[in-house]
Amino acid sequence: xxxxxxxxxxxxxxxxxxxxxxxxxxxxxxxxxxxxxxxxxxxxxxxxxxxxxxxxxxxxxxxxxxxxxxxxxxxxxxxxxxxxxxxxxxxxxxxxxxxxxxxxxxxxxxxxxxxxxxxxxxxxxxxxxxxxxxxxxxxxxxxxxxxxxxxxxxxxxxxxxxxxxxxxxxxxxxxxxxxxxxxxxxxxxxxxxxxxxxxxxxxxxxxxxxxxxxxxxxxxxxxxxxxxxxxxxxxxxxxxxxxxxxxxxxxxxxxxxxxxxxxxxxxxxxxxxxxxxxxxxxx
Numbered sequence: 466x467x468x469x470x471x472x473x474x475x476x477x478x479x480x481x482x483x484x485x486x487x488x489x490x491x492x493x494x495x496x497x498x499x500x501x502x503x504x505x506x507x508x509x510x511x512x513x514x515x516x517x518x519x520x521x522x523x524x525x526x527x528x529x530x531x532x533x534x535x536x537x538x539x540x541x542x543x544x545x546x547x548x549x550x551x552x553x554x555x556x557x558x559x560x561x562x563x564x565x566x567x568x569x570x571x572x573x574x575x576x577x578x579x580x581x582x583x584x585x586x587x588x589x590x591x592x593x594x595x596x597x598x599x600x601x602x603x604x605x606x607x608x609x610x611x612x613x614x615x616x617x618x619x620x621x622x623x624x625x626x627x628x629x630x631x632x633x634x635x636x637x638x639x640x641x642x643x644x645x646x647x648x649x650x651x652x653x654x655x656x657x658x659x660x661x662x663x664x665x666x667x668x669x670x671x672x673x674x675x676x677x678x679x680x681x682x683x684x685x686x687x688x689x690x691x692x693x694x695x696x697x698x699x700x701x702x703x704x705x706x707x708x709x710x711x712x713x714x715x716x717x718x719x720x721x722x723x724x725x726x727x728x729x730x731x732x733x734x735x736x737x738x739x740x741x742x743x744x745x746x747x748x
């Protein structure tokens with residue numbers, strides 16, 4: 466079993482009227498099976514309402530399955546005795562960093578989680594230092610979070626999760642509120658955590674460029690896993706992605722359109738460097 470596993474995970478939202486009567490039921494996640502290996506980088510894609518964020522909240526035991534089972538490091542998320550352990554093993558980073566930052570100084574905010582866990586003071590400061598260095602924010606440790614950019618705030622949020630020494634980090638659209646530079650900062654930090662620290666990453670996003678370095682991609686639609694595979698395999702299926710109301714990286718789309726015009730380019734080109742090399746071979 467991997468660090469995260471779901472078996473026929475199903476979750477239903479119940480809609481009620483003002484008097485509390487049931488108006489209807491929406492199945493947001495529909496029999497989803499995942500098996501995420503320790504140390505891997507998984508990306509989950511989908512348009513708004515596809516169920517990807519609802520799925521993410523199950524991994525951190527914020528939501529519980531209507532049917533099916535979710536295991537985190539072998540622990541059933543519905544077992545209340547393991548709730549704290551699960552949330553320590555699988556840290557969560559949300560869209561808006563302002564909702565997670567509570568300290569007046571960066572280093573105090575990052576140390577908040579370990580302090581609540583009862584970590585000794587000396588070890589807390591060691592964790593704060595290593596976590597801020599891991600996301601490239603150590604030089605800002607004495608700054609007020611209010612004076613940081615959006616990308617810097619999100620990296621501080623990630624450092625706060627890392628300081629609790631999780632085995633896995635779930636990032637629920639962490640760059641949705643950031644400008645392009647901020648998005649690059651955050652994704653660069655996330656990739657480093659995966660490559661260097663060996664932390665399992667589950668990235669929920671709708672920005673195609675963010676997932677080209679993932680080990681595996683799951684594409685969701687109406688609560689189902691509609692597609693899965695490597696980034697290259699997924700982005701080789703441009704027309705299927707369009708039907709799911711999803712884009713592809715600009716360079717992938719350009720290569721696809723040139724293929725449609727008869728140019729002999731490979732499918733699933735992911736980067737500008739790959740495109741230039743493939744184009745040079747066509748001459």
